[in-house]
Amino acid sequence: MNDINKLRNIPMINVLRKLNIEAIEKKKEQYWFKAKWRDESTASVKCEGNLYYDFGEGLGGNTIDFIIKCFSIDFVQAVKWLRNESNSFSFDPPKQNSFSELKKKKSYCIDNVQQLHNHVLIDYLKSRRLNIEVCKRYLVEVYYRVNEKKYFGVGFKTNKGSYEIRNKYAKLALGQKWFTWINNGHKSIIVLESFSDFIAIITLYPKCEKSKDFLVLNSLSMLSKVDEVLISYPEILFALDNDTAGSNSSEKCLKKWNTDISSSKDIRRLFEGFKDVNEYLLYKYTNL
Template sequence: MNCETAKNIQLTSILDKIGACKIRTSNHDIWYLSPFRKEKTASFKVDIRKNIFYDFGEGFGGNTIDFVMRYFQCDISNALNILRNDFSSFSFQQQTVPVLTEQTNLKKSYEITSVQCLSNPILLNYLKSRKLHLEICKKYLFEVNYEINNKKYFGVGFKNDSNGFEIRNKYVKICLGKKWFTHLNNDSKSVVILESWSDFMALLTLHPKMEKVHDYLILNSLALHSKIDPVTEKYIQIFLALDSDEAGSKATQKLLDKWKGKSSDFRNLYPNAKDINEFLIKKTPIGIKRKL
């Protein structure tokens, strides 16, 4: 991928994928809570006509490449690799840019009002619908109550290492706070890398004895696979259990090449399914013999 192609990848799509919180729209501008820090008042603006951003809190702006370099703290070569591997499907060349209004997809600053043990029947039924073991879920997931635009909401929350929460329920998939990965340390010499907490819960539902055998690294966003080297360098075995879609396959191959000799692709544990949770929904644990 060259620089011109990279600059034509939609900034808004990248921001959506990393879980940035959209606050409001005004004509051709979209305002977000800055993905570079915690804040309650939006100071990060994207001009969708020019596909550029400006962060008023830092006095810094630029194009798609500039954003990726700043967000992932990498040089231009690595930024192009990230864009090619994770965001190339978001190119907006030859597309018509929509006109946005104040009524389009409004989101105000959020506030987390409480974090507690899972007990809401609606959320428990949501987890049951995904065939996840509730007692296992209660060890790692929370019931998070929050407000957006003065309206109250609740969801299943999974905490990341930057104190953000991945929020899920039947209707919502958002991140409150900074998008980051979650590292669960059992003092093991091996680590299992997964894309989402639901895959982690599904893996332990299928193989409960594995819970303390390995460490676990849940990316919470596939784009964060380029940020995990400081965590993974200590392991002698790395098991990759990413999604079986195109993006997951590209990331898997990239990581296999990087960690030759100590990494393994274990997606054959969930054949004919996009991920482990989908496999769990379609299949029962009976007959599954191979374990990590």
């Protein structure tokens, strides 16, 4: 146990240096860096002491949690990796900072939210083959600052009032990571992973906008938060990604939501052979 505690207390900056991850020091012992687990042009992950916090996903943890996230491995493998590299690290306990303190130190500021009309953002959405009129109903322009640098992007609002932000160069969340429930009062709901898939499925099947409700997870991890939404629907249609994580989650969801009062279906056959609905839309329109 003492060994595990030592590993948890390895200063994050030492791990970043070992992994050759470039970090920018903003204040004493506070560093920012780009997430290795996604493409991004702006550093959206902050570390201080032995803690990190990913503002793109609204998640974080200690040094062991970071290794788990960075390499997509489990706890045992992360501990083994840190033990193998132990000679490279200082085990002096860093100054402790609570997770809540790390989150309270706000890294971003939203300057303006307005209707979608910026041609740069519209061109980005068109490159995804998304119907612009549909986009204008559900998306906005968000002008924001991260580390005092100004940016703008397409914004998709969550049920917590936070925003998923996308543009040609960035993929992040401003505020708490949460899901978006499009509640139109229907008895059937479609569950998708991203707002681009949500817009894509309406682009492909316009009639479903007026016959279905929608739940956009914004992160597969949100599946653990949505029971109170899904329990009220007699029919639940899952259109998660066609990857290992999406397949495993779909299987679990079908078992969970096929009950006496509800039925669930996996509708990924609609975009079979493609990673997600938007990828299928891109293929279909490119090959018309």
